Amino acid sequence: MTRRALPLSRVYGLLEPGPVVLVTTARRGRPNVMTMSWHTMMEFEPPLVGCVISNRNYTHGLLKATRECVINVPSVEIAEAVVGCGNASGANVEKFRKFHLTPRPATRVGAPLVEECFANLECRVVDTRMVTKYCFFVLEVVKAWIDPAVKNPRTIHHLGNGHFMVAGERTKLKSRAK
């Protein structure tokens, strides 16, 4: 896959629709990946993303220690791996291997990109004041990548209890929003 850099000003268009994402971290050379749906944009540029990563997740401690992660956006083609990563814990499973995902080096952070995802956002933790109470991290996207060959990615959206919605038709409306 050939990736190209995505201007940081366009990152919001990837996360606003609410896709399930894969969050990668790494520590002592060992990569980990978790599945996440609780995220929101907080600023356009530099792009800020707020997300809840429970302290029951192995990633929570890694993110606090390294303050770096990558948000990877998958499409429905790898839905089984996405769900598998959500059912397992990095505390006792090598998830990249088990779910046939490929870690690739990022440029600005130590956490890996997931090759099989059509977009990857390299992030640094910039605010932890809501971590203790809500497990809520504020991340700044410092580098963004996109696969230009993927035109209308069929992202996955969690509806609860194992039910998911897949991105459907696209439409243009007379919005003056960014």
Add this chain to the structure above:
Amino acid sequence: MTRRALPLSRVYGLLEPGPVVLVTTARRGRPNVMTMSWHTMMEFEPPLVGCVISNRNYTHGLLKATRECVINVPSVEIAEAVVGCGNASGANVEKFRKFHLTPRPATRVGAPLVEECFANLECRVVDTRMVTKYCFFVLEVVKAWIDPAVKNPRTIHHLGNGHFMVAGERTKLKSRAK
């Protein structure tokens, strides 16, 4: 439309997929409504929702003053009204009237439900520590309503610059997530 109460433990399934929502507020008997996409679940029960409401939005001041709002979830049938509410400001437009939306009394808050939306979440502001820096409010959902006749709502998801995705097919996967 007949609404029924939705158990608070099931609220997350409405917001996790990332729909565009309508946020209503009211002050001195005058209701207002704005369009929003920057929100995330923060806790299952009681359901907490984090959302960014810019201080350039008329709603920002109303929410700070009243500490109450309703998050209403629209489907594509009223997409034009949703986009219209995003393009106009309550500072100089009576948006309910202009976009043919119907305010209905809520039970726990002073802000109105939008009749034309298939779900309505009555909310109170519970944490403002990130309002000054990020315009980020933490809301608690205190009462939730759903139209039981709407089985697979075609929610609207913002992709930026006037482009939207409409919720597509649904699928069940072997997720052990809530």
